[in-house]
Amino acid sequence: MIVCAFSLLHWLDLCVKFILSFPKRRKIINPRRITPYPQNLPMKLVRFDTLKGHRGKVWCAKWNSSGTILASCGEDKTIRLWGMTGNGKWKLKTVLQDGHQKTIRDLAWSPCGKYLASASFDGTTAIWDNLGGEFECNAALEGHENEVKSVSWSPNGNLIATCSRDKTVWVWQVENDDYDCAAVLNAHTQDVKKVAWSPSGDLLVSASYDETIKMFKEDPNDGDWTSIGTLKSHSATVWSISFDQTGTRFASCADDGSIKIWRQYLPGNPEGVATVDNDPTWKCVCTLSGYHDGPVYDVDWHPTKNLLATACGDNGLRLFEESDDSNPNEPAFEMVAADYNAHAQDVNCVKWHPTDSGLLVTSGDDEVVCIWQVV
Numbered sequence: 075m076i077v078c079a080f081s082l083l084h085w086l087d088l089c090v091k092f093i094l095s096f097p098k099r100r101k102i103i104n105p106r107r108i109t110p111y112p113q114n115l116p117m118k119l120v121r122f123d124t125l126k127g128h129r130g131k132v133w134c135a136k137w138n139s140s141g142t143i144l145a146s147c148g149e150d151k152t153i154r155l156w157g158m159t160g161n162g163k164w165k166l167k168t169v170l171q172d173g174h175q176k177t178i179r180d181l182a183w184s185p186c187g188k189y190l191a192s193a194s195f196d197g198t199t200a201i202w203d204n205l206g207g208e209f210e211c212n213a214a215l216e217g218h219e220n221e222v223k224s225v226s227w228s229p230n231g232n233l234i235a236t237c238s239r240d241k242t243v244w245v246w247q248v249e250n251d252d253y254d255c256a257a258v259l260n261a262h263t264q265d266v267k268k269v270a271w272s273p274s275g276d277l278l279v280s281a282s283y284d285e286t287i288k289m290f291k292e293d294p295n296d297g298d299w300t301s302i303g304t305l306k307s308h309s310a311t312v313w314s315i316s317f318d319q320t321g322t323r324f325a326s327c328a329d330d331g332s333i334k335i336w337r338q339y340l341p342g343n344p345e346g347v348a349t350v351d352n353d354p355t356w357k358c359v360c361t362l363s364g365y366h367d368g369p370v371y372d373v374d375w376h377p378t379k380n381l382l383a384t385a386c387g388d389n390g391l392r393l394f395e396e397s398d399d400s401n402p403n404e405p406a407f408e409m410v411a412a413d414y415n416a417h418a419q420d421v422n423c424v425k426w427h428p429t430d431s432g433l434l435v436t437s438g439d440d441e442v443v444c445i446w447q448v449v
């Protein structure tokens with residue numbers, strides 16, 4: 075009888091343990107979100123590869139112009155160069171160290187592919203030369219007072235733009251491995267987060283903590299650089315900007331969780347949008363809000379399609395496509411794909427592959443770089 079009672083208790087105990095061992099249904103509660111995340115979107119993002127090796131935040135990942143080499147950088151003060159292997163996976167080829175004393179925040183390949191520029195919180199921008207596959211740091215652009223946040227090479231490779239927490243944007247002239255400061259632009263009132271060139275290279279655009287986007291141009295007569303416009307529509311730090319292939323539009327993303335599309339209007343445009351001094355004017359023609367649950371840190375316009383990729387502080391990667399019947403004065407973009415858990419922490423950077431139209435790279439605070447395939 076005692077044995078029997080014992081075994082009954084034993085069985086009860088086992089039953090309880092068995093039930094308790096079921097995984098708890100995870101309840102996802104996001105107090106900021108009112109509507110559920112859209113599911114069953116027309117396109118899917120497949121995680122193709124995860125590149126591990128960095129320690130700490132990975133701030134940026136950039137393909138060289140042929141897309142055969144990928145450079146990443148971050149808090150660990152290193153640049154990692156990854157090469158594609160036969161099966162489409164990416165493998166670490168080199169680690170570049172000792173170029174910087176602090177976090178490396180941004181990278182830019184020269185259009186010819188021979189140079190890689192790295193912007194650092196140590197206040198300098200290093201230039202690495204590719205000497206037959208070996209990279210050597212051969213120049214340091216010094217002048218910013220503190221953290222350099224972004225670096226961008228002009229499309230013809232003759233100019234480099236940098237920007238900093240010191241509120242300035244610098245333009246550097248590149249000549250036979252010499253780098254001379256051509257302009258210091260004091261237009262922003264706060265930290266400048268990003269610099270980008272238009273595809274034709276005649277317009278330089280910067281985004282700032284002061285919530286504005288500034289545009290700069292060189293006067294062909296005297297070579298002087300001046301601010302030619304301020305675009306204000308975001309209600310928080312503007313983190314990044316990306317031009318479309320024509321250079322007549324660009325997208326911006328901000329801490330306010332929105333994406334904005336800006337369009338150029340030439341003097342005498344049929345829409346009657348006012349212009350000043352025979353210069354084109356830029357107008358915000360579309361705002362995408364309600365999709366992101368955090369700051370949008372990066373946006374990248376596809377090299378050949380009207381498809382935007384965004385990197386968000388809510389760990390998500392999202393794609394937005396322009397509708398076929400989109401009105402150029404009020405373009406319509408729809409979210410077509412999303413991975414709401416693309417990274418385990420903030421997604422800092424997103425870039426389309428330059429030639430393989432369905433490939434993307436992201437990098438995050440979770441120490442990894444991810445390669446994505448759109449299907």
Ligand SMILES: *[C@@H]1O[C@H](CO)[C@@H](O)[C@H](O)[C@H]1NC(C)=O
Nearest residue numbers: 138139140142143186187188
């Ligand atoms: C990109 O990098 C690879 C590997 O170093 C090189 O073979 C290729 O020529 C580079 N592309 C350009 C445009 O420089």
